[in-house]
Amino acid sequence: MDPAALDTLLKNQPALWRGKDRFSVEASIPTGFGALDNALPAGGWGIGGVTELLLEQHGIGELSLLLPALRHVVGGSASCTRSQPSSDSHATGWAALVNPPYVPYAPAFSNAGITLDRLLIINSGDDINTLWSTEQLLRSGLFGAVVAWVQKSGAQRQRRLQLAAESGGCWAAIYRPLHSQSEHSPVSTRICVTMEAVPTAAYRQRLTLDIFKVRAGNPQIVTIEPEEFDASQGAEWPVPNRLAALRGINNSVSTAAVSTAAVSTGSTPAKATPTTLRSI
Amino acid sequence: MLWLALYFPQLPIDRQLIADEAAGSLTDNIPTGNISTDSNPTSGSLAPASFAIINGATSNGSTGNSATNNSKKKATSKNTKQSSPKGPRRRILACNKQAVANGIRVGMALKSAYALVPDLVVSDYDEACEAAHLEQLTLWALQYSSNVVPEPPDTLLIEIQASLKLFGGINSLLERIGSELRAQHVTVVPAIAPTPAAAMLFTRAGIRKQIGSPQALKTTLASVNVAQLPLDEFTFKGLRQSGIQTLGGLMDIPPAALTRRFGSACTEFLYKLDGRLPDPKTPYKPSDTFLLAVDLPLEAPDTQALIFPLKRLLGSLGGFLKARDLGIRHLDIHLYHHRLKRHSVALKFLDATANMDHLLRVTTERLDTVVLKAPVIALSLESAELAPLEREGRDLFQKSQSQNQSIEQVLDKLVARLGQEAIYTASSEEDHRPEKASASTLFNKRYPSQPWPARPLWLLKEPRVLNEQVTLHTLPERIENGWWDETDVRRDYFIASNTQGSYYWLYRLRHQPDQWWVHGLFA
Numbered sequence: 001m002d003p004a005a006l007d008t009l010l011k012n013q014p015a016l017w018r019g020k021d022r023f024s025v026e027a028s029i030p031t032g033f034g035a036l037d038n039a040l041p042a043g044g045w046g047i048g049g050v051t052e053l054l055l056e057q058h059g060i061g062e063l064s065l066l067l068p069a070l071r072h073v074v075g076g077s078a079s080c081t082r083s084q085p086s087s088d089s090h091a092t093g094w095a096a097l098v099n100p101p102y103v104p105y106a107p108a109f110s111n112a113g114i115t116l117d118r119l120l121i122i123n124s125g126d127d128i129n130t131l132w133s134t135e136q137l138l139r140s141g142l143f144g145a146v147v148a149w150v151q152k153s154g155a156q157r158q159r160r161l162q163l164a165a166e167s168g169g170c171w172a173a174i175y176r177p178l179h180s181q182s183e184h185s186p187v188s189t190r191i192c193v194t195m196e197a198v199p200t201a202a203y204r205q206r207l208t209l210d211i212f213k214v215r216a217g218n219p220q221i222v223t224i225e226p227e228e229f230d231a232s233q234g235a236e237w238p239v240p241n242r243l244a245a246l247r248g249i250n251n252s253v254s255t256a257a258v259s260t261a262a263v264s265t266g267s268t269p270a271k272a273t274p275t276t277l278r279s280i
Numbered sequence: 281m282l283w284l285a286l287y288f289p290q291l292p293i294d295r296q297l298i299a300d301e302a303a304g305s306l307t308d309n310i311p312t313g314n315i316s317t318d319s320n321p322t323s324g325s326l327a328p329a330s331f332a333i334i335n336g337a338t339s340n341g342s343t344g345n346s347a348t349n350n351s352k353k354k355a356t357s358k359n360t361k362q363s364s365p366k367g368p369r370r371r372i373l374a375c376n377k378q379a380v381a382n383g384i385r386v387g388m389a390l391k392s393a394y395a396l397v398p399d400l401v402v403s404d405y406d407e408a409c410e411a412a413h414l415e416q417l418t419l420w421a422l423q424y425s426s427n428v429v430p431e432p433p434d435t436l437l438i439e440i441q442a443s444l445k446l447f448g449g450i451n452s453l454l455e456r457i458g459s460e461l462r463a464q465h466v467t468v469v470p471a472i473a474p475t476p477a478a479a480m481l482f483t484r485a486g487i488r489k490q491i492g493s494p495q496a497l498k499t500t501l502a503s504v505n506v507a508q509l510p511l512d513e514f515t516f517k518g519l520r521q522s523g524i525q526t527l528g529g530l531m532d533i534p535p536a537a538l539t540r541r542f543g544s545a546c547t548e549f550l551y552k553l554d555g556r557l558p559d560p561k562t563p564y565k566p567s568d569t570f571l572l573a574v575d576l577p578l579e580a581p582d583t584q585a586l587i588f589p590l591k592r593l594l595g596s597l598g599g600f601l602k603a604r605d606l607g608i609r610h611l612d613i614h615l616y617h618h619r620l621k622r623h624s625v626a627l628k629f630l631d632a633t634a635n636m637d638h639l640l641r642v643t644t645e646r647l648d649t650v651v652l653k654a655p656v657i658a659l660s661l662e663s664a665e666l667a668p669l670e671r672e673g674r675d676l677f678q679k680s681q682s683q684n685q686s687i688e689q690v691l692d693k694l695v696a697r698l699g700q701e702a703i704y705t706a707s708s709e710e711d712h713r714p715e716k717a718s719a720s721t722l723f724n725k726r727y728p729s730q731p732w733p734a735r736p737l738w739l740l741k742e743p744r745v746l747n748e749q750v751t752l753h754t755l756p757e758r759i760e761n762g763w764w765d766e767t768d769v770r771r772d773y774f775i776a777s778n779t780q781g782s783y784y785w786l787y788r789l790r791h792q793p794d795q796w797w798v799h800g801l802f803a
Contacts, residue, residue, distance in 0.1 A: 059783060060782055104737065104739075105706075105718050105737060105739040107708045121704055122703050129698060136690060137690065195780075
């Protein structure tokens with residue numbers, strides 16, 4: 001039998017409740033990554049849900065993962081690169097970073113095309129205040145996205161956040177340490193974020209997203225390739241060989257000198273690099 | 281003109297309720313002591329059964345008066361016909377329902393009252409406190425009319441004709457006033473009449489009628505007993521001798537004869553009653569700034585106990601702001617302790633606000649974080665900064681139903697708990713020094729800056745020394761700037777990754793090329 005016909009047949013049964021239906025029409029924020037959009041049942045980060053992102057360490061591209069979504073929410077222009085600054089930002093909603101582990105650096109965010117005026121940063125301090133602030137923001141109904149960093153939480157608190165996100169029609173992303181994967185958490189989506197180096201491209205990484213829990217969807221693993229992944233935070237990194245070509249410098253020397261220069265706090269290898277670089 | 285008179289027969293006792301509430305930490309349904317008539321709308325929902333819980337006493341909150349200052353009170357209190365102006369006898373001026381149930385009556389000597397109820401709680405009548413409470417109520421009433429006249433010691437006159445349309449008719453207005461007074465636990469006797477003198481007379485006489493037409497006024501006035509009139513002893517004597525019982529009888533006397541017998545003051549009063557003579561009243565004018573204090577009859581051990589008196593004060597602030605058509609931007613709450621210096625809590629709002637629900641939410645949130653060094657004995661509210669309200673036109677078709685809060689309200693709540701510094705938006709500055717290129721502001725509208733070279737999303741507050749193996753990926757980006765002030769920057773920046781794949785923003789100082797520092801993370 002044709003699956004579509006079967007689908008309509010089942011839909012016409014009012015007594016039949018299917019788990020997928022509840023979430024299939026849900027609104028979502030596009031993640032900016034095709035593979036991830038396909039893997040999530042809402043077709044993006046689901047509005048009215050909490051997404052937990054579990055990771056071992058910071059600085060592996062975990063925030064870049066959310067930049068397209070944040071840009072979508074605060075309404076910056078994606079084309080804000082060095083060639084054309086965003087002139088008309090059609091701001092739609094608010095976004096907030098609650099308790100970020102480091103200082104969110106304005107130039108990088110503006111490079112990524114995010115309207116800074118619409119991105120609130122809240123240094124809430126401890127976990128209690130972080131969860132409280134996140135809940136307040138979610139409930140207000142004004143925010144499109146709330147990103148929070150939490151060390152310790154519990155099922156009860158995560159449920160509160162999930163309910164707040166549902167009532168406020170907001171999407172929340174909560175960063176938690178990797179070891180909390182074993183804890184129960186009643187949120188709509190849980191993803192383990194790991195990173196692996198790509199052997200072919202020495203300065204790019206591949207992000208692996210293990211979606212191990214998702215409402216109305218199937219757990220699966222999504223990889224985001226370095227080509228899609230905008231680890232350069234909106235601006236082009238001065239790629240060595242290209243830079244060298246531009247400056248008309250001997251290509252092989254500069255590539256070798258720069259990409260293989262191993263630096264350490266020890267004195268011997270570090271000394272080698274500066275001399276090479278200075279000669280360029 | 282239509283005047284609503286509010287007579288607060290139990291003002292000294294109602295004031296005491298702050299203490300009862302505070303001690304019991306009960307938020308709702310605190311029984312008020314009440315000796316006014318049973319049909320009183322404010323006393324209907326109160327349950328005397330729970331009353332004894334509060335202080336563990338069978339009767340409670342009865343307010344006696346000291347003989348030293350009761351003569352003043354007696355002159356205005358119609359029921360206390362005490363006849364000992366200079367005697368040392370202490371009498372009961374007002375008492376609560378529980379006390380009445382135990383046989384205590386107003387006017388009873390204190391000794392007799394103690395004989396009936398040995399553990400009667402007595403406190404001295406304080407005229408200043410009562411005046412302060414009346415002023416607080418006057419300020420509160422300003423939200424219903426611009427023409428509010430306090431009639432000391434215990435009556436308010438409010439001109440409501442002009443407010444009827446705004447508040448949706450007389451019944452809904454009365455209901456609203458009644459429920460707010462009930463929330464404040466204030467006993468009230470309302471009366472409505474076309475003239476202020478008649479409204480005053482009815483409310484003091486306990487005639488709770490809504491009299492709108494002159495005809496109804498005339499018939500109601502005619503039935504009032506002359507003993508209720510605020511006349512002098514000489515006139516009363518004359519009336520008794522003439523056998524005049526009701527006001528109707530008095531009004532039948534031709535004016536010339538009336539004046540001859542009782543003097544022109546009596547005639548004028550009668551004419552003002554039915555409106556034949558104008559009776560101008562000077563409306564209460566709020567001062568330029570708001571400062572209202574309340575003494576707590578019992579010490580408040582924690583901030584939770586301050587919420588109820590705060591609600592009363594905030595109600596007055598609401599009336600004040602309405603009358604001045606302003607919003608508050610900076611509110612100071614002063615908490616007074618015994619012997620210690622006062623503790624001040626400052627509440628700053630992003631937008632001037634006159635929304636009392638919002639104010640109360642923010643205030644309670646803020647007070648929750650306050651740790652008291654000592655019990656609070658008094659409390660005051662002071663407006664440090666007032667500002668005109670910004671009104672927004674409402675959409676006829678609300679776009680989003682869930683947006684019932686404004687962003688300022690949400691942020692105010694966060695600021696109240698986390699502090700002003702905790703909330704900001706980043707903005708990029710025209711400075712090439714990495715530390716200065718990002719500033720923390722709140723709603724500082726800027727034009728989009730020029731695009732930057734590759735910059736990390738995370739910046740470390742303090743650069744840290746690199747202590748692991750990394751691989752460099754870029755050529756140096758030299759940043760030399762700031763020689764004109766103390767943060768002189770001469771650095772070469774690189775992008776590098778460690779073995780786990782975290783990407784760093786590294787630099788080394790030009791004059792110290794061996795030392796590598798981590799300044800940011802490419803998250």
